[in-house]
Amino acid sequence: MNFKDRLQQDFSTMTLVLIPVAIVLNIVVGQIASTLSLPIFLDSIGTVLIALLAGPWVGALTGLLTNLIWGLISDPITAAFAPVAMVIGLVAGLLARAGLFRQWWQAILSGAIIAIALSFVAVPIRVYMFGGVTGSGADFVTAYLLAVGRDLFSSVIITVISSNLLDKVVTAVLAWAIVKALSKRFVARFPRATAVVGN
Amino acid sequence: MTLYLSTNGPLHRLHPLTKLTWLLAVLAAALLGPSGWLPLGLFLVAWLLAAWGGVGRVWLGRNGRILLPLILMLFVIHGFFNPNGQTPLLTLWRLTLTQEGVAYAFLLSSRLATIVGAALLLLLTTHPGDLLTALTERGLPPALAYIISSTLYILPQMQSKATAILQAQQARGLETEGSLWRRARALLPLLAPLVLGALVDSEERAIALESRGFRVRGPKSSLVELPDSPGQRWLRAGLLLGILLLIGWRVWRLFA
Numbered sequence: 001m002n003f004k005d006r007l008q009q010d011f012s013t014m015t016l017v018l019i020p021v022a023i024v025l026n027i028v029v030g031q032i033a034s035t036l037s038l039p040i041f042l043d044s045i046g047t048v049l050i051a052l053l054a055g056p057w058v059g060a061l062t063g064l065l066t067n068l069i070w071g072l073i074s075d076p077i078t079a080a081f082a083p084v085a086m087v088i089g090l091v092a093g094l095l096a097r098a099g100l101f102r103q104w105w106q107a108i109l110s111g112a113i114i115a116i117a118l119s120f121v122a123v124p125i126r127v128y129m130f131g132g133v134t135g136s137g138a139d140f141v142t143a144y145l146l147a148v149g150r151d152l153f154s155s156v157i158i159t160v161i162s163s164n165l166l167d168k169v170v171t172a173v174l175a176w177a178i179v180k181a182l183s184k185r186f187v188a189r190f191p192r193a194t195a196v197v198g199n
Numbered sequence: 200m201t202l203y204l205s206t207n208g209p210l211h212r213l214h215p216l217t218k219l220t221w222l223l224a225v226l227a228a229a230l231l232g233p234s235g236w237l238p239l240g241l242f243l244v245a246w247l248l249a250a251w252g253g254v255g256r257v258w259l260g261r262n263g264r265i266l267l268p269l270i271l272m273l274f275v276i277h278g279f280f281n282p283n284g285q286t287p288l289l290t291l292w293r294l295t296l297t298q299e300g301v302a303y304a305f306l307l308s309s310r311l312a313t314i315v316g317a318a319l320l321l322l323l324t325t326h327p328g329d330l331l332t333a334l335t336e337r338g339l340p341p342a343l344a345y346i347i348s349s350t351l352y353i354l355p356q357m358q359s360k361a362t363a364i365l366q367a368q369q370a371r372g373l374e375t376e377g378s379l380w381r382r383a384r385a386l387l388p389l390l391a392p393l394v395l396g397a398l399v400d401s402e403e404r405a406i407a408l409e410s411r412g413f414r415v416r417g418p419k420s421s422l423v424e425l426p427d428s429p430g431q432r433w434l435r436a437g438l439l440l441g442i443l444l445l446i447g448w449r450v451w452r453l454f455a
Contacts, residue, residue: 013414016342017404020350021397024357032361032389036375036382049394069350072327073201075265076318077311131307133276135268146280178394186398 007057014189015054022046023066040167044088048114048175051093052101053190059089080129084122091117092172093192101176101196111172115164122160123153132156138163200355202261202322210252210324214427215333217435218321224438225317229310231449238309245316254323261319262312270308277304327351332423341419357397364392 051059284297
């Protein structure tokens with residue numbers, strides 16, 4: 001099957017209606033995590049979930065649109081991090097395709113890989129566009145690292161990975177568990193999902 | 200729910216693409232243009248435009264809430280800890296404020312303020328639906344427009360569903376306060392019904408769309424007509440030309 005046919009199969013009507021649901025899940029579950037004042041964001045769970053069901057391209061688009069829409073409804077700054085959300089969806093889909101989302105321990109590993117992969121995009125945006133600053137508590141970590149003599153780039157790498165590692169591991173495990181909990185009839189609508197649940 | 204304010208000022212009556220092109224031009228000027236006072240000047244222009252459009256106060260308030268924490272931390276982190284800081288301005292206890300650090304913080308702050316200010320101008324005065332209609336007329340795939348408007352439609356529904364699930368589980372004795380372990384354990388009983396329910400609902404929407412010819416190819420007519428004017432077309436062309444000139448100037452400077 002060539003790339004164009006593959007994309008057409010990826011973006012079925014079922015996928016098109018699922019993308020808004022995934023975007024809304026990113027936003028609402030992120031809000032639940034902050035209601036429970038958990039130390040993680042969980043605001044990419046919909047992106048990872050749809051990447052497991054419908055593949056890396058759908059995952060990337062969902063991540064991109066999540067941040068653009070978030071920018072539209074509350075804070076335009078979020079839109080600047082759209083490439084980061086894209087990488088999360090893309091990498092989650094690629095890992096699933098490579099068979100790294102079959103078991104729970106693989107999901108943990110995949111979450112860690114996602115956290116490292118996203119920092120390749122997140123760190124340059126944070127450093128060059130925002131001077132390494134987020135306007136949140138994480139800035140004190142960056143300030144401390146700078147004060148003890150690290151340069152800005154490596155300080156931001158440490159801040160980004162340490163604040164994302166646990167979050168992405170929990171996100172990946174939850175998304176894996178949700179896919180496993182879905183009915184066979186529902187999952188059968190997504191040919192890519194066999195890489196996660198088997199045949 | 201979005202940032203849009205449903206008043207009716209002169210900015211509201213402009214074509215969405217005119218405002219979007221303005222945003223792109225400001226983005227190009229802030230990122231590629233000469234630094235110094237230009238970004239701050241564009242921020243003041245945006246303020247004047249917001250006041251003229253009748254959204255000045257909301258514009259200022261939103262800007263403050265988004266920008267102030269960032270700008271404050273930029274000045275603290277770069278003012279005191281910028282590794283390139285050489286020239287001391289003043290010393291507080293063991294920390295030294297440097298001129299290079301303050302200059303860098305000023306550069307980044309004025310850039311961010313300009314971009315956020317221009318984006319808010321568009322978002323406060325343009326209904327998302329109008330923006331999507333305008334973009335679809337210019338070739339944005341209708342499927343993308345569907346995804347975005349459907350998201351804006353589902354979001355409040357899902358938020359109230361999440362609240363209902365939270366209250367129902369609390370009524371059954373679920374503890375959502377206390378130690379971290381206790382709060383973390385509350386996550387699953389909240390997520391499972393929300394996520395699984397949302398996924399199953401989406402199947403019905405897919406069937407409804409299919410049966411109404413959503414995937415049919417060919418031209419589709421729009422219910423909404425957006426007013427445009429020759430003046431605005433010229434303005435957009437001029438702004439696009441300006442953006443191209445800026446990019447050209449940057450590329451030329453790179454090699455010259």
